[in-house]
Amino acid sequence: MAIHKPKQILLVDDDQLFLKLIEQVFKKSGFVCTRAPSAEAAIEILEKGGEMPDLILSDYEMLKMNGFEFRRYLMNDTKFQDIPFVFLTFFSDKDLMEKGLDLQAIDYVIKDTPINVIVSKVNNILFTVDKQRELSENEVKKAAKSLNIKSIPVKSPHIESFKVDFWHQAYHDIPGGDFIDFIKVNDRYHFIVLGDIMGKKWMAWFFTFGFLSYVRSAVRFAAFNNEYSTSKILQQVNAIICFDEVLKDILSSLSLLLIDSETNKITYSGAGDLPLLHYSLEADELNMVSSSGLLLGLFEEGNYSEKEIQLKQGDRLFIFTDGMIDFIDATGKKSDYNQFLKTLKPFMEKENNFTDIASKLFNNNLNEQVDDRSIISIYKN
Amino acid sequence: MIKVYKELDDILLVKLDIKEASLENGDAFKAEVIKLFEKQQKSIAIDMSSVEYIDSSFLGSIVSVFKHLISFKSELVLVGLSKDITNLFALTRLDKVFKIYNNFDEISK
Numbered sequence: 001m002a003i004h005k006p007k008q009i010l011l012v013d014d015d016q017l018f019l020k021l022i023e024q025v026f027k028k029s030g031f032v033c034t035r036a037p038s039a040e041a042a043i044e045i046l047e048k049g050g051e052m053p054d055l056i057l058s059d060y061e062m063l064k065m066n067g068f069e070f071r072r073y074l075m076n077d078t079k080f081q082d083i084p085f086v087f088l089t090f091f092s093d094k095d096l097m098e099k100g101l102d103l104q105a106i107d108y109v110i111k112d113t114p115i116n117v118i119v120s121k122v123n124n125i126l127f128t129v130d131k132q133r134e135l136s137e138n139e140v141k142k143a144a145k146s147l148n149i150k151s152i153p154v155k156s157p158h159i160e161s162f163k164v165d166f167w168h169q170a171y172h173d174i175p176g177g178d179f180i181d182f183i184k185v186n187d188r189y190h191f192i193v194l195g196d197i198m199g200k201k202w203m204a205w206f207f208t209f210g211f212l213s214y215v216r217s218a219v220r221f222a223a224f225n226n227e228y229s230t231s232k233i234l235q236q237v238n239a240i241i242c243f244d245e246v247l248k249d250i251l252s253s254l255s256l257l258l259i260d261s262e263t264n265k266i267t268y269s270g271a272g273d274l275p276l277l278h279y280s281l282e283a284d285e286l287n288m289v290s291s292s293g294l295l296l297g298l299f300e301e302g303n304y305s306e307k308e309i310q311l312k313q314g315d316r317l318f319i320f321t322d323g324m325i326d327f328i329d330a331t332g333k334k335s336d337y338n339q340f341l342k343t344l345k346p347f348m349e350k351e352n353n354f355t356d357i358a359s360k361l362f363n364n365n366l367n368e369q370v371d372d373r374s375i376i377s378i379y380k381n
Numbered sequence: 382m383i384k385v386y387k388e389l390d391d392i393l394l395v396k397l398d399i400k401e402a403s404l405e406n407g408d409a410f411k412a413e414v415i416k417l418f419e420k421q422q423k424s425i426a427i428d429m430s431s432v433e434y435i436d437s438s439f440l441g442s443i444v445s446v447f448k449h450l451i452s453f454k455s456e457l458v459l460v461g462l463s464k465d466i467t468n469l470f471a472l473t474r475l476d477k478v479f480k481i482y483n484n485f486d487e488i489s490k
Contacts, residue, residue, distance in 0.1 A: 048382055049405070198441025199437075249448075251441050272475070294478065322469075332400070332401070332434060
């Protein structure tokens with residue numbers, strides 16, 4: 001489900017009266033507006049960071065830096081060059097228009113056009129930009145599908161004596177940096193992998209395959225050698241990543257679990273991941289299970305330790321990425337592990353079925369999603 | 382996005398002036414700090430007390446700057462983390478990686 005945020009527009013004009021007037025009309029039409037009384041002020045706003053506007057509407061004729069110079073400045077900076085840019089001008093000079101369009105301005109608006117027409121024009125431009133982006137994303141999605149590459153499995157594995165489920169939601173419906181894998185070695189051993197590449201959307205998604213390939217190889221080699229140690233596997237994956245020219249600057253958290261269906265023992269090692277949550281039915285408590293390892297790719301020595309977890313009948317273990325603990329309230333965005341724990345706890349008493357927990361707890365609209373969200377549940381039958 | 386607050390002999394004290402540190406401004410942050418480091422060639426302490434929320438993309442940018450600075454035998458030190466962000470650092474063991482101070486005075490001492 002895509003989230004429709006109000007569109008942000010940066011209005012640049014040295015005519016203060018016009019600037020205020022146009023701002024009022026845009027605000028009435030649901031835009032979030034930022035005003036800049038000069039190109040220099042607009043650059044200062046953009047350079048300050050924060051969220052980039054969806055569109056810049058700038059006057060051409062301004063004192064000091066004019067609209068063309070402003071546009072040229074933005075085009076020379078990769079951070080700003082793709083923000084749709086529209087010129088406002090009093091002139092209907094053909095040469096001037098051509099010069100503006102050479103600077104890859106999307107369009108041109110003559111200033112004495114009725115303001116509501118300007119708003120409609122901007123709305124149309126934004127609609128076209130969104131549509132174009134959606135089409136490009138669909139193309140990449142199609143290409144990925146045809147290559148049959150997945151960073152999230154289609155279904156949960158069947159593991160004797162346990163019930164494994166997962167829930168995943170991509171940020172803004174675009175595949176991102178979270179990845180999940182279930183690796184079956186034989187009927188006795190299953191590995192569970194949950195990772196989170198630091199980044200979002202396509203860029204992070206492309207790197208998930210590099211990380212996943214290394215994890216899968218390290219798990220397979222360990223199994224061939226009959227070495228079932230999650231910490232050794234993590235250490236190996238980390239060492240390879242630190243030497244990988246492409247991946248060494250990319251960081252990822254990882255939770256690696258090994259389920260032994262014969263002894264019912266779970267072994268866990270983590271790399272910069274959030275502590276797992278273990279629900280004990282007997283004590284009716286949700287407790288943290290922490291690991292000591294650092295993010296993959298950070299240092300060659302990642303300090304990976306191993307923890308044994310024994311689930312009793314009716315117990316549940318949750319493994320999740322940081323998107324699950326992000327919330328938005330009246331004061332803004334925040335990450336709050338304890339709040340997630342408190343929200344989850346009441347469901348432990350009432351619900352046995354993970355699908356019910358997922359549909360009631362994670363699909364709610366109480367908090368707007370701010371990142372990929374993934375959670376795996378291991379339930380002991 | 383970052384402003385130099387004070388220059389000490391061995392470390393630059395800078396302030397990060399954003400409320401939400403996320404994917405939107407992570408790359409710009411990284412570029413600015415590295416540019417500053419290349420000019421000044423000394424360790425950098427960043428006051429993050431105005432940051433209320435940080436996402437994993439921005440954390441990635443901070444860690445990446447940290448790695449860059451250590452490769453030149455310098456440090457990236459963090460200052461004034463909010464309670465939520467301190468918790469996030471502790472939960473993910475990043476508190477073991479960074480030197481973290483409450484304020485600039487603690488560094489100057």
